[in-house]
Amino acid sequence: MSDLWDDLENFARAPSSSTAAPGERGTIKAKANFNxxxxxxxxxxxxxxxxxxxxxxxxxxxxxxxxxxxxxxxxxxxxxxxxxxxxxxxxxxxxxxxxxxxxxRPPAVNDAKWLIEAIKGAGTDNNILIEILASRTNKQIKELSAAYAEETKKTLIQKLKTEVSGDFGKAILLLAEGARDESTNVNADKAREDAKALYHAGEKKLGTDESKFIEILCKRSIPHLRQTILEYKNISGKTLQKSIEKEISGDLEELLVAIVKCVMSTPAYFAEKVYKSMKGAGTDETTLTRVMVSRGEIDMLDIRAEFKKLYQNSLFKEISSDVSGNYGDCLNVICGGED
Known part of the structure; x- marks a missing residue:
């Protein structure tokens, strides 16, 4: 599986859903002659x-x-x-x-409700925090934050401060601000500098300077990070993901890897999520529902394409063999067809 993520050339040229017009790559579309x-x-x-x-x-x-x-x-x-x-x-x-x-429900309300669910009770479900905050655009984060405040009368940032701590907490709070750089211009020299800084903060150093990883991966623009990931491979001979997995552990590792995957290909990140929710004994229906609904209008066509590439099986077939009844039927309508 990690071979996919090693195939840098492939993703560096992959279309990024962040550049597609809303609704263009989704399967759930507006109905003509809507009454x-x-x-x-x-x-x-x-x-x-x-x-x-x-x-x-x-x-x-x-x-x-x-x-x-x-x-x-x-x-x-x-x-x-x-x-x-x-x-x-x-x-x-x-x-x-x-x-x-x-x-x-509106997408922002769903995101807010899923985050409320993830945070409530004893212990926080960091997987949901990671999935939502690593994959959403600034605009989506601003919208879900507004929905969160409306639902709970507290700001998401205030709530998160009481729930997450350490380096993981710092990174999550940075993402929750929805302030990632959005410029589309890539300066190769700056990307190379960032790649070097990451190399010196991790592989090249005894102990790891996590703050460097957090700052670069949580703040820089997506196109800049794509270039940085390519430069990193040239400098260190291994992928940034592999270095993160070696140098960092726990929730912070999970979060940074998720960001790197979403930078490379958000659809591939979600294809992997959907696959994992169905493989093995029993289906993780909450994850499956969350991903299918949240991506249905955005990039489901790309998720299907990535799924087929990764697992040599269509998402439609996988859903059909894994879930049944009206729930399965509804998921397959969102999936939108056989590949």
């Missing part, structure tokens, strides 16, 4: 009738863009005086319920 009152009527009938017709819920929630679904939720509230998400919760259950509810 909000028709949708509300169909949803009401599916929910209020005897026994829920899940097929209708799945069909509508997977074939409307996020903004169309917000229009539906608003009209639903106006006509029924009820909240669509709450009705979906009352009417379905288990993984299907989680999936449909997530499809009905």
């Amino acid at each position: 909000v009152s028709e949708d509300v009527a169909a949803l009401r009938k599916a929910i209020e009738g005897i026994g829920t017709t899940e097929k209708t819920l799945i069909d509508i929630l997977t074939h409307r863009s996020s903004s169309q679904k917000q229009a539906i939720s608003k009209a639903y509230l106006e006509t029924t005086n009820r909240i669509l998400v709450n009705d979906l919760k009352g009417d379905t259950q288990g993984s299907l319920e989680d999936l449909l509810v997530a499809l009905a």
